[in-house]
Amino acid sequence: MRPTLSDVARLAGVSVATASRALSNPDLVADGTRRAVRDAANSCGYRINLVARSLRIQRTDTLLVLTPDIENPFCANLLQGIEDTAFDMGYSVMVGFTAKGDRRCESYAELLSNGRVDGMLVLDGGTGMSRFTGPKPEVPVVQLLDRVYEPPVPVVRVDDGAIADLAVRHLSGLGHRRIAHIAGPLVAQHALERRDGFIAAMGRLGLPVPDTYIQAGEGQWDQASGAMELLLNLPEPPTAVYCADDMMACAAMDVCRARGLRIPEDMSFIGTNDMPESQRAFPQLSTVRVPDASLGAKAAELLVAMIRSQQGLATDTVLPVELLARASCSPVRTAVAA
Amino acid sequence: MRPTLSDVARLAGVSVATASRALSNPDLVADGTRRAVRDAANSCGYRINLVARSLRIQRTDTLLVLTPDIENPFCANLLQGIEDTAFDMGYSVMVGFTAKGDRRCESYAELLSNGRVDGMLVLDGGTGMSRFTGPKPEVPVVQLLDRVYEPPVPVVRVDDGAIADLAVRHLSGLGHRRIAHIAGPLVAQHALERRDGFIAAMGRLGLPVPDTYIQAGEGQWDQASGAMELLLNLPEPPTAVYCADDMMACAAMDVCRARGLRIPEDMSFIGTNDMPESQRAFPQLSTVRVPDASLGAKAAELLVAMIRSQQGLATDTVLPVELLARASCSPVRTAVAA
DNA sequence: CTGAAAGCGCTTACAG
DNA sequence: CTGAAAGCGCTTACAG
Numbered sequence: 001m002r003p004t005l006s007d008v009a010r011l012a013g014v015s016v017a018t019a020s021r022a023l024s025n026p027d028l029v030a031d032g033t034r035r036a037v038r039d040a041a042n043s044c045g046y047r048i049n050l051v052a053r054s055l056r057i058q059r060t061d062t063l064l065v066l067t068p069d070i071e072n073p074f075c076a077n078l079l080q081g082i083e084d085t086a087f088d089m090g091y092s093v094m095v096g097f098t099a100k101g102d103r104r105c106e107s108y109a110e111l112l113s114n115g116r117v118d119g120m121l122v123l124d125g126g127t128g129m130s131r132f133t134g135p136k137p138e139v140p141v142v143q144l145l146d147r148v149y150e151p152p153v154p155v156v157r158v159d160d161g162a163i164a165d166l167a168v169r170h171l172s173g174l175g176h177r178r179i180a181h182i183a184g185p186l187v188a189q190h191a192l193e194r195r196d197g198f199i200a201a202m203g204r205l206g207l208p209v210p211d212t213y214i215q216a217g218e219g220q221w222d223q224a225s226g227a228m229e230l231l232l233n234l235p236e237p238p239t240a241v242y243c244a245d246d247m248m249a250c251a252a253m254d255v256c257r258a259r260g261l262r263i264p265e266d267m268s269f270i271g272t273n274d275m276p277e278s279q280r281a282f283p284q285l286s287t288v289r290v291p292d293a294s295l296g297a298k299a300a301e302l303l304v305a306m307i308r309s310q311q312g313l314a315t316d317t318v319l320p321v322e323l324l325a326r327a328s329c330s331p332v333r334t335a336v337a338a
Numbered sequence: 339m340r341p342t343l344s345d346v347a348r349l350a351g352v353s354v355a356t357a358s359r360a361l362s363n364p365d366l367v368a369d370g371t372r373r374a375v376r377d378a379a380n381s382c383g384y385r386i387n388l389v390a391r392s393l394r395i396q397r398t399d400t401l402l403v404l405t406p407d408i409e410n411p412f413c414a415n416l417l418q419g420i421e422d423t424a425f426d427m428g429y430s431v432m433v434g435f436t437a438k439g440d441r442r443c444e445s446y447a448e449l450l451s452n453g454r455v456d457g458m459l460v461l462d463g464g465t466g467m468s469r470f471t472g473p474k475p476e477v478p479v480v481q482l483l484d485r486v487y488e489p490p491v492p493v494v495r496v497d498d499g500a501i502a503d504l505a506v507r508h509l510s511g512l513g514h515r516r517i518a519h520i521a522g523p524l525v526a527q528h529a530l531e532r533r534d535g536f537i538a539a540m541g542r543l544g545l546p547v548p549d550t551y552i553q554a555g556e557g558q559w560d561q562a563s564g565a566m567e568l569l570l571n572l573p574e575p576p577t578a579v580y581c582a583d584d585m586m587a588c589a590a591m592d593v594c595r596a597r598g599l600r601i602p603e604d605m606s607f608i609g610t611n612d613m614p615e616s617q618r619a620f621p622q623l624s625t626v627r628v629p630d631a632s633l634g635a636k637a638a639e640l641l642v643a644m645i646r647s648q649q650g651l652a653t654d655t656v657l658p659v660e661l662l663a664r665a666s667c668s669p670v671r672t673a674v675a676a
Numbered sequence: 677c678t679g680a681a682a683g684c685g686c687t688t689a690c691a692g
Numbered sequence: 693c694t695g696a697a698a699g700c701g702c703t704t705a706c707a708g
Contacts, residue, residue, distance in 0.1 A: 021688095047452050080408060087438075342700095358702070366677075390702040393686085
């Protein structure tokens, strides 16, 4: 049998109360007593039972993070960022993958309502979490990137319209006018807003956006490749492409290379997120960096603040993005076109 | 206040004992009673408190998985595979990243000894977990890929020597004799065994292995690039390279491409793991597939079996690997050398 | 089929 | 500074 606090108390010749204090609140106890209790604990190999402690103090010091998956390196980084600051604040993290279906989501949401975790951090990729946790502002939930619950459930995100605008202006600054967009999974709000932001930015610059210049990439390698094929087969192909995601940009670049096009001379590319593969791509991919680590850190901090029921917390936190001009964009070649 | 079981009992006009049975063991209770209790529970929005339940039944139905990081897609897949089968068996998973240092590892290990989780799954990348959890066969721990604790702590793995042998024989079957190896992080046992397996396999075929033909890639993109540069600068460069990891193979291929070498005509490559990038590489990378999902599933099943204190469990489970011959290897060009 | 009671292993007012 | 006691919210022999 594992020794309990009362075993320690008996060994040390004190009450359980004192043993508890000596171990978790040493200041409340006399020097000698403290030493006696510690010795007793060591000698019998005592380890506190955290479950009992949790029941008593009514918190688990555990956070649940929900993410569609972690095949996407961006999500993986986010998760690591969250775990990192959670750890520093004394929290452990449980993880659930929502892309696996509704039954899973429901089951995960119950960990929160059933008291197994103190709070939940949801990074939704268009999965239907909203069906399972209604907008109950009283439970500690913070959303990452996409708003799936109404305010006052807080969200930590970037400005996706601004991202698209940055990308488009970079390209237009290089003289491009025929700019296409390969969109992400439009079930996810951020993908939708990047697409709409793309249209808006083009409009502001007076550049035309034929329907065919917006292709569905769905955040998938293969679909993005297909989207690029379609763009290249257009009677009047674009000279530059803004992709809602770096992985799709890499896929699209590969298609161009396979067709013998030079990048950036024949086709310029700009992605989003600054994933690890962007710097490894050839040529290195220009992108709009989304600060994954800070996003995760901010979200974790906010969640913990909610758990500790602090007041007046931000309900919408927008973190800055950054244009990273690398080698995949160049000035447009002056068209000698028909 | 959240309603408790005694609130439900009062509402339904029964004892707490009956309320508990009606909810978690419906068969033990009369039809009418069951209905009354359920109605009561619904009407007040009762949710069971899992922490209290855990304390009572002495298990948490939670597993801890320790991994160096999840930037490596292979680890990410493994984690997802584990979570998947854990979920199916009724377990939640907590995650800890061991690459973050010793203090972290120690802290994670305490979750096990302090009763927060029922078992631990460790995927060690050469981090010093062994320092924190001695070889106590009684605690439920299973190791993935690398053995860091002595038997009888079980391990679920592949045969790394066989992997290297498969790769080398594939290359030698194509006529290659000058075969080099880019090694993984040698602090990790699997990397060490792949390297030693490489040497052994070459020896069996009577092929020479100059020291310079074994370069340190450390599982890092940049280091692998550097390793490839060194190989290319050799007076007598290899005609083929076996990489301990697909990511390093991709890095090495990029170096060759940048130098204007053709793959596979000028240099053949074979990797390990079958990561997603392997199929996206150009040309598609030949590799030895390590069955990440099955590895995770097997490990999770084994761990749960240990938790349920089943007897006679395997202490060493070796899963089969598979050679995937894709486009990055071709017959050696008959040397017109000096 | 149901209830009274004990107990899982802690923490924390409250009194002294 | 220390102890006796209550209680966190469940489950499960044990009796009936």
